[in-house]
Structures are given as structure tokens and as C-alpha cells.
Amino acid sequence: MNGYMELQRACATAHKDVKTTESKPLFHFKKQLQFLYGYVLGFLMALITLLCYERFLLQAAQVRQHSTATENWQAGYTNAMRELKSDANLLHQRLEDEVRVLCMVLTTPAQHQARAAHVKATWGKRCTRLVFLSSETDVDLGAISVVSKTHDTYDLLWYKIRQGLRHVYVRYYGDYDWYLKADDDTYVIMENLRYSLYPYQSDMPLVFGYELLQQNVTYMSGGAGYVLSKEALYRAVNFGFLNETLCPPANYALPEDYSMSICLQNVGVLPVDGRLMLPGDQKQKMFPLQLFDFMNANETLTNGDWIERLTPYELDWGLDCCSNFSISFHYANPAVMYLYEFLIYHLRTAGVSHPNAMLPDKIDNSEFLSKFFSENNESTPRIPVKWVDVA
Numbered sequence: 164m165n166g167y168m169e170l171q172r173a174c175a176t177a178h179k180d181v182k183t184t185e186s187k188p189l190f191h192f193k194k195q196l197q198f199l200y201g202y203v204l205g206f207l208m209a210l211i212t213l214l215c216y217e218r219f220l221l222q223a224a225q226v227r228q229h230s231t232a233t234e235n236w237q238a239g240y241t242n243a244m245r246e247l248k249s250d251a252n253l254l255h256q257r258l259e260d261e262v263r264v265l266c267m268v269l270t271t272p273a274q275h276q277a278r279a280a281h282v283k284a285t286w287g288k289r290c291t292r293l294v295f296l297s298s299e300t301d302v303d304l305g306a307i308s309v310v311s312k313t314h315d316t317y318d319l320l321w322y323k324i325r326q327g328l329r330h331v332y333v334r335y336y337g338d339y340d341w342y343l344k345a346d347d348d349t350y351v352i353m354e355n356l357r358y359s360l361y362p363y364q365s366d367m368p369l370v371f372g373y374e375l376l377q378q379n380v381t382y383m384s385g386g387a388g389y390v391l392s393k394e395a396l397y398r399a400v401n402f403g404f405l406n407e408t409l410c411p412p413a414n415y416a417l418p419e420d421y422s423m424s425i426c427l428q429n430v431g432v433l434p435v436d437g438r439l440m441l442p443g444d445q446k447q448k449m450f451p452l453q454l455f456d457f458m459n460a461n462e463t464l465t466n467g468d469w470i471e472r473l474t475p476y477e478l479d480w481g482l483d484c485c486s487n488f489s490i491s492f493h494y495a496n497p498a499v500m501y502l503y504e505f506l507i508y509h510l511r512t513a514g515v516s517h518p519n520a521m522l523p524d525k526i527d528n529s530e531f532l533s534k535f536f537s538e539n540n541e542s543t544p545r546i547p548v549k550w551v552d553v554a
């Protein structure tokens with residue numbers, strides 16, 4: 164309708180333009196001239212009408228094109244936003260931004276290429292920052308020397324981890340929220356680690372991991388990896404490491420995970436088992452064995468029952484073993500790392516999609532205290548924890 168009126172208006176203007184003052188025609192030619200006049204006028208009018216119509220068509224097409232483009236753009240934008248909101252994208256991005264994790268991977272020069280390089284090529288690249296604690300600097304790998312070569316022995320791992328934490332504290336404290344300690348044969352699913360840490364405040368003194376119990380001491384398995392909050396790191400370095408009543412002396416040949424846990428608890432850091440990290444998910448998430456071992460219970464238990472002896476609860480096996488948001492597995496040689504990498508990040512099952520995860524709720528301080536302190540109430544008071552030789 165609009166277009167039609169526009170056409171009329173445009174043509175009316177054109178008509179006005181071609182209206183000429185009538186000259187006095189010569190008698191003889193009057194008829195011919197009248198005819199010519201009519202002919203020319205008709206021709207011009209037809210031409211103008213044609214031009215007007217053409218212009219109208221063009222305008223209409225432009226309007227149509229513009230609105231279609233706008234609609235398309237809007238639809239595209241809305242879709243993109245919808246996708247972003249519901250999709251893993253937003254969740255992924257938020258976790259990456261809000262849960263900054265520095266990964267400290269214990270390694271030795273002999274393992275730089277054999278193992279550490281494969282950590283870097285797989286899960287390590289997903290850390291907010293990746294640092295290898297070694298006795299030899301390797302800039303390409305990202306390894307730093309935190310002890311001398313002569314001190315880089317299995318017996319002195321406790322000393323090495325202390326030096327490593329001190330280095331990380333001096334260099335990076337304040338830049339990250341959480342500090343993950345892993346071995347060069349630990350595989351970590353960083354997305355699930357961030358997801359499980361999300362409810363917690365890093366200014367609370369916490370350490371998460373796979374809880375073991377030996378000599379009445381609760382400690383976090385070193386092979387499964389353990390995560391210190393920023394506050395826990397602060398306390399360990401500034402209070403624990405400086406006081407031999409609180410933490411085993413640096414030259415003691417005690418397992419690093421056992422010593423570290425005693426040290427942390429004596430500076431008021433609360434150990435939280437992986438089973439308790441995510442509300443509503445009671446399955447373990449950080450494992451001191453490889454996944455295969457849990458699918459192969461009879462064989463695993465025949466070869467060594469330490470896992471059952473030291474785990475303070477009944478273990479689950481097979482498909483039921485592990486949280487769907489599992490975080491870490493130990494004893495991952497490079498081939499196993501690539502196996503996990505493929506199964507987790509490459510393999511698709513056509514037509515099967517996972518329901519979108521939602522960010523878990525944050526846990527506030529009072530909720531946290533009531534939840535964790537009453538659950539751990541049964542065990543003896545944690546401060547101070549005495550250590551005995553368990554080597």
C-alpha cells in the first residue's frame with residue numbers, strides 16, 4: 164500500500180515536470196503536431212512510468228532485502244546468545260576465568276622428555292599456569308630447578324615439594340586461586356577440577372584430594388594429586404615450613420604427601436575428601452590408581468591391598484567406581500594419557516549428547532563450617548597432628 168502511494172507521488176511529480184506551456188502550432192501542421200505532441204507526451208509518460216516503476220521495484224527490493232538481513236542478523240544473534248547461555252561454552256569460559264589453577268607437576272630431569280612433555284601435550288595445557296618442579300631448568304618445557312641435582316632423590320621428596328611450594332609462593336602467590344600438586348604420571352581433567360572447586364572460596368584454608376588414613380593421620384594421596392587453596396599455600400609457607408613443631412623437618416625421609424598433610428593440618432588447613440567436594444555427588448573424584456584398576460577389581464586387589472587398607476571407607480568398583488565428574492587418575496604413563504585424552508576430548512558417540520551441566524552453588528562460610536567440621540568431628544582433633552615414621 165505504501166509502495167503504491169509512493170509510486171503515485173513519484174509519478175505525479177514527474178507529470179508536473181513534463182507539463183510544458185502549449186505553443187501556438189502552425190495551422191498546417193496542427194494535426195501532425197497534435198499527433199506528434201500526443202505521441203511524444205505518450206512516449207515520455209510511458210518512459211517516466213517505466214522509470215518510476217523500476218525505481219519503485221528497486222526501493223521495494225531494497226526494503227525487503229534490508230529487513231530480511233535484519234531479521235537474519237537478529238535471528239542469528241539470538242541463536243548465538245541462546246547457544247552461549249545454555250551451552251557448555253559459557254560454563255567453560257566462566258570456570259576458566261573464575262577458577263584460576265596453577266598446576267605444579269613434580270618431575271626429574273630424566274623424565275622431562277619421557278613424561279613431563281606428555282603432560283604438557285595433554286592435560287597440562289589446560290592449567291591456568293603449568294610449572295614443572297625439577298632439579299634442572301628447561302625453558303621450553305617450563306621446568307624450573309627448585310633443588311640441586313644431589314638433593315633430587317626419592318627420599319628427599321618432602322624437601323623438594325617444600326622448595327617447590329616456596330618458589331611458587333614467592334613467584335605466583337596472588338595470581339592464582341588454587342595450587343594443584345600432581346606427579347608426572349597423574350592425569351587431570353581440568354574442567355572437572357575447576358567445576359568441583361567452583362563452590363569454594365580460595366581464602367578458606369582447604370586442601371582437596373583422595374583421603375588416606377595411616378597411623379591415625381589423615382592425608383591426601385600425592386599420586387592422585389591434591390589442591391591447596393591460596394590460603395592453605397600461604398599458611399604452609401609462612402607458618403608451617405618455618406616451624407619444626409608444626410611440620411616435619413625438611414630433611415626427613417617421609418613421604419611427601421603424608422608430611423604435607425600433617426603440616427597443612429597443623430596450620431589449620433582442613434582436608435576435604437574428593438567425595439565431599441560436589442554437593443549431591445558422593446562418588447570419589449581423585450584417584451591414586453589408574454581407571455583401569457577400578458574396572459579390574461579382582462586383579463587389582465590380588466596384586467596389592469594397600470588401597471583397601473588405607474582408604475577409610477568401602478571402595479566401589481567397576482562402572483560404579485567413580486564420579487561422572489572425576490578429576491584425576493594416577494599411574495598414567497604417556498600412552499595412558501593419550502588414551503584418556505582421546506576418550507575424553509575426541510571420542511563422540513553419534514546421537515548421544517550430554518545434558519548441560521549447571522554451575523554448582525557457591526558454599527558460604529557458615530554452611531561450609533557446619534558441613535565439614537561436623538562431618539570430621541568423629542576423628543581426633545586435627546591440631547596438632549603428630550607424625551611417626553611410615554616409610
Ligand SMILES: *[C@@H]1O[C@H](CO)[C@@H](O)[C@H](O)[C@H]1NC(C)=O
Nearest residue numbers: 377378379380542543549551
Ligand atoms: C590411633 O587412635 C586410636 C584411638 O584413638 C588409638 O587407640 C591408637 O593407639 C592410635 N594409633 C596410633 C598409631 O597413634
Ligand SMILES: *[C@@H]1O[C@H](CO)[C@@H](O)[C@H](O)[C@H]1NC(C)=O
Nearest residue numbers: 402405406407408409429547
Ligand atoms: C611453632 O609452633 C608451636 C605450636 O604452635 C609454637 O608453640 C612455637 O612457638 C612455634 N615456634 C616458632 C619458632 O614459631
Ligand SMILES: *[C@@H]1O[C@H](CO)[C@@H](O)[C@H](O)[C@H]1NC(C)=O
Nearest residue numbers: 457458459460461462480481
Ligand atoms: C571378581 O571375582 C568374583 C568372585 O570370584 C566374581 O564374581 C566377579 O565377577 C569378578 N569380577 C570381575 C570384574 O572379574
Ligand SMILES: *[C@@H]1O[C@H](CO)[C@@H](O)[C@H](O)[C@H]1NC(C)=O
Nearest residue numbers: 443444445446485486487488
Ligand atoms: C553417570 O552417568 C551415567 C551414564 O550417563 C548415568 O547412568 C548415571 O546416572 C550418572 N551418575 C550420576 C550420579 O549422575
Ligand SMILES: *[C@@H]1O[C@H](CO)[C@@H](O)[C@H](O)[C@H]1NC(C)=O
Nearest residue numbers: 532533535536537538540541
Ligand atoms: C562437633 O560436634 C558437636 C556436636 O555435634 C558440636 O557441638 C561441635 O561444635 C563440633 N565440633 C566442631 C569442631 O565443629
